[in-house]
Amino acid sequence: xxxxxxxxxxxxxxxxxxxxxxxxxxxxxxxxxxxxxxxxxxxxxxxxxxxxxxxxxxxxxxxxxxxxxxxxxxxxxxxxxxxxxxxxxxxxxxxxxxxxxxxxxxxxxxxxxxxxxxxxxxxxxxxxxxxxxxxxxxxxxxxxxxxxxxxxxxxxxxxxxxxxxxxxxxxxxxxxxxxxxxxxxxxxxxxxxxxxxxxxxxxxxxxxxxxxxxxxxxxxxxxxxxxxxxxxxxxxxxxxxxxxxxxxxxxxxxxxxxxxxxxxxxxxxxxxxxxxxxxxxxxxxxxxxxxxxxxxxxxxxxxxxxxxxxxxxxxxxxxxxx
Numbered sequence: 001x002x003x004x005x006x007x008x009x010x011x012x013x014x015x016x017x018x019x020x021x022x023x024x025x026x027x028x029x030x031x032x033x034x035x036x037x038x039x040x041x042x043x044x045x046x047x048x049x050x051x052x053x054x055x056x057x058x059x060x061x062x063x064x065x066x067x068x069x070x071x072x073x074x075x076x077x078x079x080x081x082x083x084x085x086x087x088x089x090x091x092x093x094x095x096x097x098x099x100x101x102x103x104x105x106x107x108x109x110x111x112x113x114x115x116x117x118x119x120x121x122x123x124x125x126x127x128x129x130x131x132x133x134x135x136x137x138x139x140x141x142x143x144x145x146x147x148x149x150x151x152x153x154x155x156x157x158x159x160x161x162x163x164x165x166x167x168x169x170x171x172x173x174x175x176x177x178x179x180x181x182x183x184x185x186x187x188x189x190x191x192x193x194x195x196x197x198x199x200x201x202x203x204x205x206x207x208x209x210x211x212x213x214x215x216x217x218x219x220x221x222x223x224x225x226x227x228x229x230x231x232x233x234x235x236x237x238x239x240x241x242x243x244x245x246x247x248x249x250x251x252x253x254x255x256x257x258x259x260x261x262x263x264x265x266x267x268x269x270x271x272x273x274x275x276x277x278x279x280x281x282x283x284x285x286x287x288x289x290x291x292x293x294x295x296x297x298x299x300x301x302x303x304x305x306x307x308x309x310x311x312x313x314x315x316x317x318x319x320x321x322x
Contacts, residue, residue, distance in 0.1 A: 002026045003234070004065045006051035006098065007072030008044075009036025011180045012113065012169055012223055016069060017043055018178060019227035020234075028063050030056060031072065037181050039322035052094035060105040067109035067234055068102060070095065076186055077117065077137050081280045084138035091142035096149065103157045109238050110150070111230050114163040116219075116247070116286050118144040126219075126251050126289035137281030147245075160241055162233035167219035167249035167288045169226055171309040172316035179316030180223075188259055189220075189310060193317045196269045204256050206278035209285075215256035217285045219249035222303035222312070232297050246296070249288025250304045259306075266310045 003020055007013040008029030013036065017027050027044030030051050038046065045063075049055060051072045059065070073091045074080070080087045102110065117140030118133050135141045150161045170189050172179035185191045195202045207214045226248060233244055254262070260271050294300055303309055 001066040001234070001238070002028070002063050003067050003069055004028045004030060004056075004059065004063070005069045005071065006030050007036065007070075007113075009033060009038055009040050009046070010071065011182060012166075012226060013071040014040035014042075014178045015173060015223045016071065016227045016230050017041060018173065019224070020069070020231055023231050026063070028059060028065065030059065035182060037322050040178050040181065042177060050094070052097040054101070056098065057101040057105055060101065060107060065105070065107055067111070067238060068098070068107060069111045069230055069234065070098065071113040073113060073143075075115070075139060077139050077281045078279050080137050080139035080142070087138045087142045091139075092145050092149075095146050099149065099153050099159070102159065103153070108158055109160050109234070111162045111164065111233050111237075112146065112150060114147055114165045115140060115143045116165050116167045116249070116288065118147065118165060119286070121283045122285055125285055126287045127247060128289035129245055129247055129292055136283065139281070151243075154243055160237045160243055162237055162244040162246070164226070164229060164233065165245070165247045166226060167221055167247070167286055169223050170220040171222040171224065171303060171312040174224060174312055176315055176319060177321065179320065180313070181320070181322055188256065189263065189313050190317065192260065192263050192271060193267070193314060196267060196271060197317065200272075202260070202271055202273040203276045204273055205276055205282065207275040209278070211255055211284055213255050213257045216282060217253040217255045217287065219251065219253050219287045220306060220309055221249045221288075221301065222309050225301040225303055228302070229293065229299070232299065246293040247288040247290060248293065249290050250301055251288055251290050253285065253287040254306060262306050262310055263314075266307060266314055
C-alpha cells in the first residue's frame, strides 16, 4: 500500500514508518519537525510540512495514497492543562482539516493515534474498551473529540478507521537505528536516563496517591509492539471495511518508584531523585486490558518484559544516532 504517515518523524511515528516500510509498504511522511527529527525518517519519502497544510491533498493525489496513519499531535498532559487552546487547535481543528482532505481525495482508511487519557480516573482496572470515557485534562479531551469525529465521518463519508488508545509508549527500536529524541523528553524512562547521563536529580510528581508506594502507576508498552498493531489494523480495515477501537498496553503496571528501581538494575547506576507535588491532570493508575486486541488478532506483545523495554531505551540513549 501507499501510506501517508503524519508525525512520522516523531518518536512513535518513526518506528511506525520503519515497521510499515519493512513490511513492504510505500510510506510518505509528513511532519513539521516541531518535535520530530528529520534524521529519524530513514525510510520512505519525507515532506516538511504541517499535516493540515492544503498541499497534503496534492501529496494524496501525486502518490496515490491508499490510507493514512495519523500520529501527529501534541501529547503533553501538563502542558495541555496550561495551554488547552493549542491542544484543541492542533489535535482537533487540524485533524478535521486532514479528514476533509481525505474525503475530497476519496481516501477511505485511517489509523488514528489515540490515548489512554480519554478514560480519565479509572473506575476499575485494568481498563477495557467499555470503560467510561471521562478525560480529566485537555489532551485527553482533544483525543476523545477526535474519536467522536471519526465515528461521524465514518457514518457520513464511508471512512473506515481504527483508534489505538496507547497507554505509556516506551522503549526504542531493537536494532538501535531510531529512538526517542524529544528535547526535552516527555516520558519518564528517557527523562530518568538523561538525568543519569547528566548527573542531575530526577523529580517524581506526587508521593501521596492511593497506590502501593504513593506514586503513579502506568502500563508500559513497547513502541515496536505499537508499530506492529498499526500494520495489523491497517490491513484489517482495508480488507474488511470495519471500524476498530483497541486499548494498547501490557495489562501490567509499574509505579514511578518501581521504574526507578528497574532502571537502576539495567544501567547499574544509582538514581538521585526527589518528590514534587502532583502534576495536574494525572490519574493515579492507568493499566490497560489488552484482552480485546490480543484475542482479535491472536496477538501478544513481543516486548512485554519491563527490563527488555528499559534495556532498549538505555542502548539508544548511550548510542544515539541523532
